Amino acid sequence: AQSVTQLGSHVSVSEGALVLLRCNYSSSVPPYLFWYVQYPNQGLQLLLKYTTGATLVKGINGFEAEFKKSETSFHLTKPSAHMSDAAEYFCAVSFYSSASKIIFGSGTRLSIRP
């Protein structure tokens, strides 16, 4: 069965510091991986996704993630945190099929210290 594990339910960094949100997946077939962001009282917004091709994926708002098959990981990073990055971040996994559901990790709440 497929699953996603996000390490750390809450991460706090200083403004300008590196952001690293960890995500590991479990899958018996090649996965498609996603990071979504949810700002308070808002819906889900896609940050980036990996389907095929280049394993380093760049997304919106300066975020990027690298698919590492050997480590079954898809960690999200941003070189310099901004106050506006404070939100809930969800890693998710799916598979090659328009009929496939997407499975979410438990989420990581990112706080930014001034």
Place this chain on the structure above:
Amino acid sequence: SAVISQKPSRDICQRGTSLTIQCQVDSQVTMMFWYRQQPGQSLTLIATANQGSEATYESGFVIDKFPISRPNLTFSTLTVSNMSPEDSSIYLCSVAHSPPNYGYTFGSGTRLTVV
């Protein structure tokens, strides 16, 4: 990518009543999905809505509690039946995009409070 209109955006309901949530998509899609996000939690898939057949429910969710309709390729409804305060959550619909632009779009959600 598809645009989803979900309504109502929020509602406060009495326990024992039912609420029907609607999702309208601006293009035809094969699969629509319904999720629940309990307060402070992640998203949990309730069911996959198939056009022309019964929905497929995930473990822990049953049709009597969460009946789903999918009358055509652009529309679906989820009903939360015989509500209790434990049903207070955000409910979201989602559609999957076909390759090569594979991904998912989510509705803005329905924030349900049961009193």
